[in-house]
Amino acid sequence: MIRDFKYLAPKTLKEALTLLDKYGEDCKVIGGGQSLLILMKQGLVAPEYLISIKGISELDYIEFDAKEGLRIGALTTHRAIEKSPVIQNGFRVLAEMETRLASIQTRNWGTIGGNLCHGDPAGDPAPVLMVLDATLKMAGLNGERAMPVEDFSLDYFETALEPGELLTGIQVPVPPPHTGSAYTKFNVIESDLATVGVAVSITLDSGGGVCRDVRIALGAAAPTPIRAKQAEDLLKGKKITDELLGEAGQIAFTEAEPVSDIYASEEYRRELVKILVKRVGKEALARAMQA
Amino acid sequence: MKEELSLTVNGQPYELYVKPKTLLVEVLRDHLGLTGAKRSCNSSSCGACTVILNGMAVKSCSVLALQADKGEVLTAEGLAVGNKLHPLQEAFLDHGAYQCGFCTSGMLMSSKALLDENPSPTREQIKEGIDGNICRCTGYNSIIRALTAVVNGEYKEAK
Numbered sequence: 001m002i003r004d005f006k007y008l009a010p011k012t013l014k015e016a017l018t019l020l021d022k023y024g025e026d027c028k029v030i031g032g033g034q035s036l037l038i039l040m041k042q043g044l045v046a047p048e049y050l051i052s053i054k055g056i057s058e059l060d061y062i063e064f065d066a067k068e069g070l071r072i073g074a075l076t077t078h079r080a081i082e083k084s085p086v087i088q089n090g091f092r093v094l095a096e097m098e099t100r101l102a103s104i105q106t107r108n109w110g111t112i113g114g115n116l117c118h119g120d121p122a123g124d125p126a127p128v129l130m131v132l133d134a135t136l137k138m139a140g141l142n143g144e145r146a147m148p149v150e151d152f153s154l155d156y157f158e159t160a161l162e163p164g165e166l167l168t169g170i171q172v173p174v175p176p177p178h179t180g181s182a183y184t185k186f187n188v189i190e191s192d193l194a195t196v197g198v199a200v201s202i203t204l205d206s207g208g209g210v211c212r213d214v215r216i217a218l219g220a221a222a223p224t225p226i227r228a229k230q231a232e233d234l235l236k237g238k239k240i241t242d243e244l245l246g247e248a249g250q251i252a253f254t255e256a257e258p259v260s261d262i263y264a265s266e267e268y269r270r271e272l273v274k275i276l277v278k279r280v281g282k283e284a285l286a287r288a289m290q291a
Numbered sequence: 292m293k294e295e296l297s298l299t300v301n302g303q304p305y306e307l308y309v310k311p312k313t314l315l316v317e318v319l320r321d322h323l324g325l326t327g328a329k330r331s332c333n334s335s336s337c338g339a340c341t342v343i344l345n346g347m348a349v350k351s352c353s354v355l356a357l358q359a360d361k362g363e364v365l366t367a368e369g370l371a372v373g374n375k376l377h378p379l380q381e382a383f384l385d386h387g388a389y390q391c392g393f394c395t396s397g398m399l400m401s402s403k404a405l406l407d408e409n410p411s412p413t414r415e416q417i418k419e420g421i422d423g424n425i426c427r428c429t430g431y432n433s434i435i436r437a438l439t440a441v442v443n444g445e446y447k448e449a450k
Contacts (some may be wrong), residue, residue, distance in 0.1 A: 009360075
């Protein structure tokens with residue numbers, strides 16, 4: 001049963017920040033609530049004040065320009081991202097990830113900012129945003145700040161947001177030429193969270209043969225989404241082959257720090273990391289060669 | 292303390308006072324007596340509570356009623372016009388697209404949302420469209436057949 005709370009629905013970012021500052025630890029922010037309401041039903045979260053920011057239209061946008069790249073407001077729904085032609089054309093991996101996130105009903109109401117702030121290491125958006133080198137923008141009454149998405153998650157369900165701060169938006173740079181990115185997750189039921197999720201982005205040199213840059217991010221493989229940096233180092237500067245991707249998977253296997261739970265054991269998750277890094281790496285490479 | 296909530300449900304405007312913790316499914320079922328949306332898993336997993344809110348399928352067990360304030364809701368009760376069933380309902384009947392019937396209203400609402408967005412989905416798109424709804428009797432094939440029949444124009448008065 002959800003415990004009673006007082007409900008506040010600011011209409012502007014300024015109003016929301018003022019309320020956050022006023023109520024501090026006694027309040028909780030709700031976007032679409034697709035994750036939060038479950039925790040509230042379980043009694044794990046029981047705020048005195050619930051601040052609904054869902055109605056703040058200034059945080060619901062998808063914008064693109066060739067210089068700044070893609071900008072997504074924190075309150076943009078998953079479904080809007082999935083269906084955006086700009087994202088489907090220029091940031092395909094982001095749309096593909098959203099298509100696999102939960103169910104249509106959840107994507108219609110849930111927001112990308114809410115997903116990130118929930119801080120579940122099994123969430124789909126974070127690994128993909130990490131390989132896309134995305135930056136998160138946050139605001140408080142004292143001003144704004146930004147940080148790379150990979151610095152945002154600190155631990156299970158814990159983020160770098162300070163009290164009084166809101167996540168306002170996401171900025172994704174235009175990928176360099178000859179870049180390909182891919183994401184997949186392993187799950188038993190299609191609309192479930194990832195048992196393990198893997199995102200890979202590969203940038204080839206202009207000759208199209210050698211790996212100039214690579215990013216590998218793992219979801220549900222550690223207390224937070226993580227980069228597999230040693231696996232990345234193996235690939236950098238080399239001509240990527242299936243065999244080399246297999247080795248990268250093996251290294252990522254050791255970099256992961258998964259837990260055992262009812263969905264999968266630690267060993268099983270490590271195996272998934274090993275296999276998916278290779279598989280997703282191959283897809284990213286194929287896309288980079290076509291790009 | 293209760294808060295004011297304005298909702299239009301199946302074309303009928305309502306003004307009511309609800310506790311902030313009230314879920315949309317609770318407003319529909321417990322306050323308005325519309326029991327089409329089922330409260331089943333209560334955790335966004337099964338889709339039996341699916342309704343259409345402002346044109347989008349949502350799981351009403353996972354939407355805070357106050358967040359739907361001033362919204363337009365369509366439930367399974369709003370599909371038929373008078374005694375005339377909606378084409379999707381006719382097709383579900385003809386194709387036996389239910390066994391126990393518990394998932395049916397949610398399936399209908401996801402189906403309606405799908406066809407509103409894309410009137411001619413492929414079989415694969417139909418499966419994606421009802422992906423968020425679980426049928427514990429596993430009657431998916433007959434549900435897909437019913438939807439396909441509507442898509443194929445066998446129920447002309449569709450929509």
